[in-house]
Amino acid sequence: MSDLLNDLLGTLTGNQAPEKVGSALNIDPNIIKSVIPVIAPMILGGLKRQSEERGGQDRVDHILDKYGNPEVLENLDGHVMESVKQESFDSNLGGLLGNSGSQITDILKEKFNLDAGTAAKIIPIVAPLILGYLTKSKNNENVGSTGFASFLDQNGDGSIIDDVAGFFTNKQQSNEGSGGGLMDILGGLLGKK
Numbered sequence: 001m002s003d004l005l006n007d008l009l010g011t012l013t014g015n016q017a018p019e020k021v022g023s024a025l026n027i028d029p030n031i032i033k034s035v036i037p038v039i040a041p042m043i044l045g046g047l048k049r050q051s052e053e054r055g056g057q058d059r060v061d062h063i064l065d066k067y068g069n070p071e072v073l074e075n076l077d078g079h080v081m082e083s084v085k086q087e088s089f090d091s092n093l094g095g096l097l098g099n100s101g102s103q104i105t106d107i108l109k110e111k112f113n114l115d116a117g118t119a120a121k122i123i124p125i126v127a128p129l130i131l132g133y134l135t136k137s138k139n140n141e142n143v144g145s146t147g148f149a150s151f152l153d154q155n156g157d158g159s160i161i162d163d164v165a166g167f168f169t170n171k172q173q174s175n176e177g178s179g180g181g182l183m184d185i186l187g188g189l190l191g192k193k
Helices: 002-014 017-025 029-054 056-067 076-085 100-111 116-141 144-152 161-174 181-190
Strands: none
Touching: 002 017, 002 029, 002 116, 017 029, 017 076, 017 116, 029 056, 029 100, 029 116, 056 116, 076 116, 100 116
16 A cells, blocks of 8 residues: 555646646645545545445446546646636545545635635545556556555455554654644544445
């Protein structure tokens, strides 16, 4: 999990995603830096649930092929500009995040003092970058959903919450990242089946 998330964070930080998204939304880029490591495990957890409940690896590959366009990583400016023009935003990403996207949006609004409209845009703008990264990894390394499942459950105990918690514990020791309410809700969401 930590290798996957660290590589994802490095990729998105390297192409200045937090700065570009923050600028487009007129908010502090550190908010985006804080929320990427929260959204990524939520998406991975959603993919795991889709795999378990709706058709295994084929279902995950379908979601990644449909929504995870790796080209967004190369055309970040275009993606961000197109995204902010949208009139409606689905923080729950259809059924992928369940109600957790709305819950995270509410916490973002309160924790960072954002207006509701801005907070609602963050997940729908950031999620395609994460899905694009996952699809690129799948295509380049033939990882597939079984590979993502192993990233999720690194110690093989059938639970991803301890792996995610371990990643964030290490992350918080090195900086003041996305702790507090965001971590609390993430723990609750990932603990659910």
